[in-house]
Amino acid sequence: MSFNLAIMLRESATATPGKDFLRFPSGAMTYAEVDERSGRVAVALRKRGLHPGDKVAVQLANVPEFVVAYFGILKAGLTMVPLNPLLKAGEIAYHLDDSDARMIIAHAAGAVEVSAALKELTGVHAVVVGDLDTGAWPEGTLAFPALLEPADDRDLFPGAADDTAVLLYTSGTTGRPKGAELSHFQLYMTCTLGSERFGAEPEDVALAVLPFFHVYGLSSILNASARHGRTVSVVPRFEVPAVLEAIQRDRVTIMAGVPTMYHALAYADTTGYDTSSLRIGSSGGAAIPEEVLRRFEDKYGIPVLEGYGLSESASTTTVNPGADNRKILSIGKPLWGVQLRIVDETDQPLPSGQVGEIVLRGHNITKGYYKRPRETAEAFRGGWFHTGDLGYVDADGFVFVVDRKKDLVIRGGFNVYPREVEELLYRHPAIGEAAVIGEPDERLGEEVVAVVSLKPGASAEPEEIVAWAKERIAAYKYPRRVRIVDELPKGATGKIAKLELRARLRG
Known part of the structure; x- marks a missing residue:
């Protein structure tokens, strides 16, 4: 079956071409603009010798070029490898080498670390966002605008639904970070069903302060918004004043964050800011303390739905089913098509109320770890993906996480x-x-x-x-x-x- 995740962008651009897709403090980009520019990138990457299945690392914060590069990579049938901009040279070199990346798109501010990493490798080319200082980069490095020459991407083969769209690195209990292979179909299903469970609407404006290089920000915010034609208010870095300004300026309705963000906002001075547009929030990444949850909800007058997911599950696996049906401190119930089981140390199912390891299977679970058949087989023993997290399911089917089995x-x-x-x-x-x-x-x-x-x-x-x-x-x-x-x-x-x-x- 021919299918490419970037169809979400193309469909939304066709339906609402002039609607803002991305809003930044410096301006906005419509769906049509992002679609057109990412198509240019797709053609440029293929012209530079990249072939379907090749890996392109993207080491950028929440800037317009991240989104344009992401959808361009997908349209070209390539695989994106998102990297944290805070990584040091040795870490960058490891990820590029392990993923077999042929290119890295990075910001000029990271010249020292990225250039040092590239000296350890061969065959990896760089594209720079920002001012290109030729003395700081290897010979042949391109400036990002070189990928934006006018081009038509309509004749590019979109690839298959099971092709790897994103290679997302994650840490386990042994060894170095491993690349979880997430297909176009897996990412599509997760963002589609997660939004439906969450009750998001096309008219919503989602706050994007979570980094796009992380599965939570990439899948639950960027992909989900593109899938349903929503506007995204982008905050490049979490700072309380910047978040409050974005909420007020863009009339943000959906807040998504990790507990530390909710903690900071719960105790923030909001004098002079209008946050009345907010209607719902989501929390993930770690368990949110009840005191923080209640203080935030009381302050902003909105419910915060807690969910659960991993890099290996393309983000969302469970989420609370709406403000009226949730259970406080629960991670909710599995999405449609996702099975969750609690097992003992011998992988035998446990009854409701008993604590054991959370295991999963379904349409959103990774294809496996790149070039790591042994680790993949261990993680998927018995046909279930073993999360390493401990939890239980109550009599009503709500899931609670009680601890991490891993040392993470x-x-x-x-x-x-x-x-x-x-x-x-x-x-x-x-x-x-x-x-x-x-x-x-x-x-x-x-x-x-x-x-x-x-x-x-x-x-x-x-x-x-x-x-x-x-x-x-x-x-x-x-x-x-x-x-x-x-x-x-x-x-x-x-x-x-x-x-x-x-x-x-x-x-």
């Missing part, structure tokens, strides 16, 4: 993989052993904490270790707190006992 730390909605940070810390000349855990944080949900022991005769101060790590890893990953101990607790096999470590720190 979710800081401000961003996933931080402890082993990756630990491996970095082991490179510090004074550190003998290291363990990274998450500690509860009222504002961020969790904070990254490193507990280390030093090598014999070595000395280091916590502040120095924090500064050292900050220079070598993305800003959301480095530990803000470092605790130095004589010895880390270990189990019988010699493995660091993180459960005991957490208990000690709480005590």
